[in-house]
Amino acid sequence: MKIQVLSSLALVLALLSQGCVSSKKYKDLEASYTQLQEKSRELNQKYQSGQQDLSGSSSRVKSLEEQIASEKANVAALQAALDKCLNSSSQGNVNISKLVDEINTSNKYIQHLVNTKNKSDSLNVVLTNNLTRSLSREEMRDVDVQVLKGVVYISLSDNMLYKSGSYEISDVAGQTLAKIAKIIKDYQGYDVLIEGNTDNVPISQTNIRNNWDLSALRASSVVQALQNTYSVDPKRLTAGGRGEYNPVAGNDSEAGKMKNRRTQIIITPKLDQFMDLIGKAPEKATKAE
Known part of the structure; x- marks a missing residue:
């Protein structure tokens, strides 16, 4: 794409240097050049979006692989116990049958865990894609969206959200919060924690x-x-502050301090959905299937 743009530009310059191009031809070439520039910007934006999706998918795959490995x-430990039982004449058929049942139940629990994580990850990918598509390029400069271990993190810069040195929401933040609120309302089965962070x-205020x-x-x-202006159910909302004790960068530079001043x-x-999943011991896995 860049080669095409440069070629078009070179053609325009060549024709102008020869003084033989008409005004209409020049305008047509100029319009072509502008279209090529716009296509280049669109491709770059799609590339950036693809990179974000790839990063989120890699994190989810790693988390799922760790759980499956565990x-x-x-299962391997249970299988080893079964093998030991089979080699020992002192063990009865009742113990062997019990170990077999535990192995089968554990295998079913692995499959249940995989299915549950796949469903959760799919919902989070859709949620993240819907949000990033709704934000403009200007808004994305102040908004960072990530999915880590099945949780969606939307990080908002203080420069965009608040008036300087204040906790009052700025006027420019309204449009972005409205888009985030719509996504939150579209996904009723999710809780929302708002977490403040500082440098x-x-x-120094009284x-x-x-x-x-x-x-x-x-x-x-x-x-x-979110509650009063955008009608998000307050029962789903939790507000919390972590002060300066959850930094994502060093506070020894202005750039680092700016990253740490954020609201997530x-x-x-x-x-209750998390606790339900965690509390399902292998013997209960058959009920969940």
């Missing part, structure tokens, strides 16, 4: 004691905006 290790620079207060107040502002919207399956 369950396979349990390590002490706050009504805010420290960075703990500031991070919690900012998270609360986003929660109340964390979208997860409801807690």
Whole structure:
């Protein structure tokens, strides 16, 4: 694409240098050049989106592989116990049958775990794609979307969300929050945690004691905006502040401090769904199938 653009530009310059191109021909060439530039930008945007999807998929695959490996290790241990039982004349048929049942149940639990994770991952991929497609290129500069181990993290920069040195939502943040709120409302089976984070620079305001207060107040502002302005069910929302103690970069530079000053919207399956999955011992796996 870049070669085509350069070729078109070279043609325009050559014709102009010879002084033999008409005004209409020049405009046509100029329009072609503009179209090529736009196509180049679109391809670059699709490439960036593809890279984000690939990164999220890799994280999900790694998490699933770790869980499957753990369950396979349990199966191997049970199989070893069974082999030992078969080689020992002191063990009865009842114990052998019990071990066989445990192995079969554990295998079913592995399959149940794989199916559950695949379903969760598929929903999260759709959720993430819907969100990133709804945001403009300008909004994506202040918004980072990631999927890690089945949880969707939407990180919003403080520059976009809040007025300087304040916990009040800025006017420019409204359009972005509206798009995020729509995605949240579309996925009713998910809980939403709003988590405020700061850098390590002490706050110097009479009504805010420290960075703990500031991070919690900012998270609360986003929660109340989602509830009051965008009609998100407050029962699904939780506000929390982590102050300066959850940095993603060093605080020894302005760039690092800027990354640490963020508010994360964390979208997860409801807690009872997680507990239901965790609490399903292998003997209950057959009921879930």
